[in-house]
Amino acid sequence: MYIEGVAMGAARRHLARPVLSEGARKDLSDALHDLLRRAGRPSTRDIAAALRGLLDPPPSHTRIHDLFTHHRLPDWQLTMCVVEVLACRARGLDAPSECDRFDRLWSRADEELVLDPLAGDSDQPQPEPVPPSRPEPTEAEVRRLLPVTASGPVLPDAGRSRAIFFGTGNYVHLEPLPSVPAGLRDLHAVLSGPAGTFTAGGSRVLIDPRHTTDVLDQVKEASEEAEDTLLVYYSGHGLIDVEGDLSLALPDSRVDAGYTSLQYDWIRRAILNSRAQRKVVILDCCFSGRALGAMSDSPLPLADIEGTVLLTAAAANQVTLAPPGEPHTAFTGELISILHEGIPGGPEVLDIDSIYRELQQRSAAKSRPRPQMQARGSIARMPLARNPQYQPPFQPYTPN
Numbered sequence: 001m002y003i004e005g006v007a008m009g010a011a012r013r014h015l016a017r018p019v020l021s022e023g024a025r026k027d028l029s030d031a032l033h034d035l036l037r038r039a040g041r042p043s044t045r046d047i048a049a050a051l052r053g054l055l056d057p058p059p060s061h062t063r064i065h066d067l068f069t070h071h072r073l074p075d076w077q078l079t080m081c082v083v084e085v086l087a088c089r090a091r092g093l094d095a096p097s098e099c100d101r102f103d104r105l106w107s108r109a110d111e112e113l114v115l116d117p118l119a120g121d122s123d124q125p126q127p128e129p130v131p132p133s134r135p136e137p138t139e140a141e142v143r144r145l146l147p148v149t150a151s152g153p154v155l156p157d158a159g160r161s162r163a164i165f166f167g168t169g170n171y172v173h174l175e176p177l178p179s180v181p182a183g184l185r186d187l188h189a190v191l192s193g194p195a196g197t198f199t200a201g202g203s204r205v206l207i208d209p210r211h212t213t214d215v216l217d218q219v220k221e222a223s224e225e226a227e228d229t230l231l232v233y234y235s236g237h238g239l240i241d242v243e244g245d246l247s248l249a250l251p252d253s254r255v256d257a258g259y260t261s262l263q264y265d266w267i268r269r270a271i272l273n274s275r276a277q278r279k280v281v282i283l284d285c286c287f288s289g290r291a292l293g294a295m296s297d298s299p300l301p302l303a304d305i306e307g308t309v310l311l312t313a314a315a316a317n318q319v320t321l322a323p324p325g326e327p328h329t330a331f332t333g334e335l336i337s338i339l340h341e342g343i344p345g346g347p348e349v350l351d352i353d354s355i356y357r358e359l360q361q362r363s364a365a366k367s368r369p370r371p372q373m374q375a376r377g378s379i380a381r382m383p384l385a386r387n388p389q390y391q392p393p394f395q396p397y398t399p400n
Contacts, residue, residue: 015044018071024108025073031105032068032079038093039086044068048213050085057259060213062220073109080106155349155383156197156229156278162222163191163198166206166215167235167284173254180235181207183284183332187233190339195386197229208251212262215250219267223274229382230276232267235332238285248285277307278382280352284313284331309352309375309382331371334362342389350387353380 017033020026036042044061052058059078067074067082080099087098165188169180188205192198204222209215219232237249239261247253247261254260264283271279313331323330338358339350346354352375359371373380 015065015068018069020071024105024112025071028073028102028105028109029068031102032082035083035086035090035093035098035102036068038090040089042086042089047082047085051081055081057211058213060217060220062217073106076106076110155386157227158197158199158202160226160228161198161202161230161276162226163188163203163231163233164206164215164218164222165203165233165235166209166218167233168208168237168249168251168253170208170251171237171249172252174237174249177236177329179326179328179333183235183328183336184233186328186336187332187339190336191231191385195388196339197384198231203231210251212250212266215262216266216270219270223270223276226274226276228276229278229280230271230274231280231282232271233282233284234267235284235329238283246283248283271308278379279308280311280379280382280384281309282311282335284329286314307379309373309379311352311356312372314369314372330363330366330368331359334359338362339385340388342387344389345391346387346389348387348390348392349383350385351381351383355384356380 015033015036018029020029044064047064048059048061051064055078063078064082067078079102083099083102084095087093087095165184167180167184169177171177184205184207188203190196192200192203204218206215206218222232223230234248237253239247239249239253239255239258241247241258241261241263246264247258248264248267249261252260267281271281313329326333328336335355338355343350343354343358352373356371356373363370
């Protein structure tokens with residue numbers, strides 16, 4: 001895997017103990033933190049790396065972080081594996097004995113949860129509540145999402161914004177997409193240049209990431225750091241799993257093995273937890289319209305929350321194009337062209353909606369799959385880049 005850009009947030013974070021009432025769950029948490037201290041306080045990334053041979057798929061460092069800091073009861077298998085790694089690093093401890101001790105601690109905490117469900121929740125997946133519908137945004141919300149000056153809308157604060165551009169061009173079991181890497185790099189260059197929203201240090205390009213955690217760790221980190229705008233962009237093959245959901249293909253992905261791909265829902269969950277005021281997801285892949293919730297009774301939560309927008313290269317059952325001989329995929333190439341060349345007669349700053357409409361017109365003119373967009377409230381009017389074709393209105397000369 002190749003990672004381009006400046007590392008973001010490399011400093012180790014302190015693992016704060018969760019606030020828990022007296023009981024078995026607190027005993028387990030205290031024992032885990034004590035074992036971590038005796039093992040020399042390795043970082044969550046170090047622990048995650050050590051677990052790659054013990055768990056398949058290996059956990060991300062953010063899940064290790066949650067094991068120590070979240071109030072819920074952690075997964076038993078993950079707990080035992082972490083204990084084994086830490087016990088082997090701590091002096092004077094016998095790993096099998098420590099695993100037995102923590103097995104008893106975990107069992108008591110689990111029994112406590114069964115007897116008193118209010119004592120805390122478990123680390124098992126829970127169905128997400130359907131978000132309530134919201135009224136149209138108030139004027140104050142519009143001003144918060146769309147900062148303006150006397151001259152009109154301004155670009156987001158680059159220093160408080162983050163972007164992840166990732167995709168796959170080289171596949172082992174799928175048709176290669178050689179134009180994907182150039183598209184990601186060129187799009188990154190436009191959006192992190194003088195006319196764009198992001199900085200080189202606040203954005204990152206991942207080409208051919210081998211593992212799901214390679215991507216999710218970066219998305220999670222960017223989600224935690226972004227305060228103004230968060231952008232996640234994917235280019236590559238889109239696959240449909242046995243349940244009809246969208247997954248994003250990685251180099252070793254196979255059509256008949258859903259676990260080899262990155263589930264879009266994992267990306268969505270990471271982004272929803274971000275404190276960024278504006279969240280933008282753009283998918284340049286086949287069947288990307290499924291992320292819009294077109295195959296279900298209601299939109300996915302990501303596209304139904306104020307301040308979020310989802311732009312896809314195709315509808316739910318459409319494939320995208322990577323025209324032979326062209327330097328980019330059809331969708332990414334048009335997007336780069338719009339951002340680089342601008343829209344004649346357009347506004348000074350291009351917002352997402354104007355870019356989307358231009359994409360629609362260009363795709364229809366070339367008989368190519370038409371992009372889809374779902375946005376909540378005023379986010380579609382979010383400025384994304386300056387318009388190189390902008391011409392200020394003519395001001396007639398008036399003598400003093």
